[in-house]
Amino acid sequence: MSDQIADARADGRQTLTEAEGKRLLADAGVAVPSFEECASADAAVEAAEAIGFPVVVKVSSPAVTHKSEWADGAGVAVGLDSPAAVADAATRIFEAAAERGVDAEVLVEQAKDVDAGTEVIVGGLRDPSFGPVVLTGLGGVFTEVFEDTSHRLAPVDRREARAAIEELQTARLLEGYRGSDPVDVDALAAVVEAVGDLVTEHSIAELDVNPVLATADGAVALDALVVLEDGA
Amino acid sequence: MFDPTAVAVVGASQTEGKVGYEAMVNAAAFDGPAYPVNPSGSGTMFGEPFVDSVADVDDAVDLALLCLPGPAVPEVLDECGAAGVGAAVIYASGFAEAGEEGEQLQATVVERANEHEIALLGPNTSGFVVPETSLLCSFASGVDEIPTGNTAVVAQSGGVALVLAFQTRRQGRGVSATVGLGNRANVGFVEAIEYFDGHEGTDAIVLHVEGTDDGRALLETCRNVDTPVVAYKVGQSDVGEFAASHTGALTGDHALYEAGFAQYGVPTVDATDHLLDAAAALGDSPTPDGPNVGVVTAQAGPGIIITDRIQRAGGVLPELTAETRDRVGEILPGITYADNPVDTGRPMPAFGEVVTAVAEDDNVDIVLVYELFEQALGFPVEELDGLAERVDKPVLFATEGIEADLAEDRAALEEAGVPVFETPERAAQAAAVLARYARFHAAGVDAEVSADV
Incomplete structure (x- = not known):
């Protein structure tokens, strides 16, 4: 069992924090932005300076799953490019947490320019009939409205993961569209492969990496939601 | 059993x-x-x-x-x-x-x-039928008329098992067995597939699947058997338990079956007649090496329908080699269209020679022949007899005409082991299933299996 999953189990939690989820992915070889969990606004500023501006500041607590909807939007602050902005955002989170009686830290994370790449969803889950499964699709409207997703039983090797991506109707958008650079499909396939392995090897009910930012240089997991199986 | x-x-x-x-x-x-x-x-x-x-x-x-x-x-x-x-x-x-x-x-x-x-x-369930031994373990009437063929039907529904078996009779094909699994108390897809894989009279297995609680075991069995398997998963509009979870809301159960079958080397179709056509093509033919279909047609229009369908369903129409084009040009100077599809314009005595030339083309993995029946000429039975075995490629034939007039020639083709189809679309679907099957198996499905051993 991974440390992150063991910690969550020890706490009686079924959901990993984003930081735990990202460490789990990073341990499996998936690129994630630099981040640090901080217990105070001062620590958050220090972390931001170490990571380099701009940064994103998010609430980090097992009690908060939907960060962007939490506390009227206080849970996620993006594009913070100064120590003062980081201190403000972190303070808002600590205050909102205190008001709600939630034990929270803040996650300070290197900001990624999402316009510089394509947002892709990679998910894994344990199906009652098929066991571990991975799926992928382009982010936002392509998956939610057009349901253009591609599935595989896990585990998958790199070739199968690549085939899953390439059979998407929207795969052409990854090949470079209206002058954009083609994305590194092999790096993306590596994420699909890693997510498949994680769901296969651990007692994970569901693993959502939404989004993965795919660029010409690689694929970075910008968020991670990990839900563990009951009991186990 | x-x-x-x-x-x-x-x-x-x-x-x-x-x-x-x-x-x-x-x-x-x-x-x-x-x-x-x-x-x-x-x-x-x-x-x-x-x-x-x-x-x-x-x-x-x-x-x-x-x-x-x-x-x-x-x-x-x-x-x-x-x-x-x-x-x-x-x-x-x-x-x-x-x-x-x-x-x-x-x-x-x-x-x-x-x-x-x-x-x-x-x-x-309605039970099962093995025509070869007149083993009619069914309460349905008419099952004694189901002819012996080389396709094993394994249907989740007893009713569909009969639907498929009676259809094979009308198609002049028959079954090695038709089995309705029903509630699958302790004989399910896995047991039935494994049995018919080892059954001498079975050359293809078709599955009708509504849903099973161990999809993975079904797929692993399909991958491990030698006999070609084709599946018809019903319920595209169904949304299973999978859809209840957050990521799962993006999909339905059906997508997993379709993706899983493809991943495990099983072509899928979405109609009962396509299922049986696919079985006839796979069961009666050498295994194709690739997805490239060479089409020979005596009429342009059906040839265009076929070309369109094959390409939409995962097959490829490759260019013929220069050698083949020359050869066809020599057989039929001034031929209508001498690339793929080869269109001879009408049935003619040299039609069979043209088919042979295309079948021998190195760019072609699968051959599909279409011609309307012409009383004065008949079908090129002599050229087609044994052609598939000789070139080691599937050779499919589709036609149309007055049943009684073409019955004798059609029977001769079937006797020679040539799968015969009744519409351009059905022949094209069958060719496309062969193409997909070749793709899945060339793509390493078998390699993975042998690596596991």
Whole structure:
């Protein structure tokens, strides 16, 4: 069992924090932005300076799953490019947490320019009939409205993961569209492969990496939601 | 189950219209003995006297057909166990498909069967038919007319098993067996596929799937068998439990089946006739090496339909080699269109030579021939006979015309092992299934299997 999953189990939690989820992915070889969990606004500023501006500041607590909807939007602050902005955002989170009686830290994370790449969803889950499964699709409207997703039983090797991506109707958008650079499909396939392995090897009910930012240089997991199986 | 020496019909009845009557009438056609069992029966049926229990049959019965209401089944299974019967068919419904009480009854039945090592088909099924031995373990009328073929039908629904079998009769093909799994008490897809993979008379297995609680085992079995498997997964509009979870809301159960079958080397189709066409193409042909289809047509219009369909369904129409184009040009100077598809413009005496030239083309993995029947010329039976084996590629044939006029030539083609289709679309779908099958298997499905070993 991974440390992150063991910690969550020890706490009686079924959901990993984003930081735990990202460490789990990073341990499996998936690129994630630099981040640090901080217990105070001062620590958050220090972390931001170490990571380099701009940064994103998010609430980090097992009690908060939907960060962007939490506390009227206080849970996620993006594009913070100064120590003062980081201190403000972190303070808002600590205050909102205190008001709600939630034990929270803040996650300070290197900001990624999402316009510089394509947002892709990679998910894994344990199906009652098929066991571990991975799926992928382009982010936002392509998956939610057009349901253009591609599935595989896990585990998958790199070739199968690549085939899953390439059979998407929207795969052409990854090949470079209206002058954009083609994305590194092999790096993306590596994420699909890693997510498949994680769901296969651990007692994970569901693993959502939404989004993965795919660029010409690689694929970075910008968020991670990990839900563990009951009991186990 | 599928190859018994003696059959007992438990609950056999002399009252026409009862399941016990229909099942006994059908069972009596069996090449081996079929015994009526019913404590309230008297006299004989088909020359065999009624006995009270399977144990009273003076023969080694190895298959029992249970024409009984559900609640009577457990006790009869005990009797079967004591008499050494190894297999039973349960026709009755009212088991797992019918709520909690039924589920409990099914659990009891499975427990007893496992205890006695009895393989159970059903409950809630129409049974199975093996035409070759006239083993008609079904209460449906007309099953005695189903011809012997080389496709094994494994259907989740007993009704669909019959739909497919009767269709193969109309198509002039037949089945090696048709099996309705029903509730899959302890014989399910895995057991049936494994059995027919080892069955000598079976060259292709078709699956009708509504949904199973161990999809992965089904797929792994399909990958591990040598016999080609084609599947028809019903329920595209269904949304399974999978869809309840967050990521799962993006998809349905159906997408997983489709993706899983492809990943495990099983082409899927979405109609009963396409399923049987695919089986005919795969079962009667050498395994194609790739997805490249060479089309020869005597009429442009059907050729265009075929080309369109093949390309949409995963096949490829490659360019022919310069050598083949020259060869076709020599056979038919001024030919309408000498690339792929080759369009000869009309049936002609040299049509068979053109087909041979395309079949021998190195760029072609699969051959599809279309021509309207022309009374004066007939089909190029002589050229097509043995062509597939010689070039080691599937050669499919599709035609249209007056049935009676072309019957003799068609029979000759079928006799020669050439799969024949009735519409351009169905032939094209079948060719595309061959193309997908070749792609899946060239892509390393088999390699993975051998790597596992």
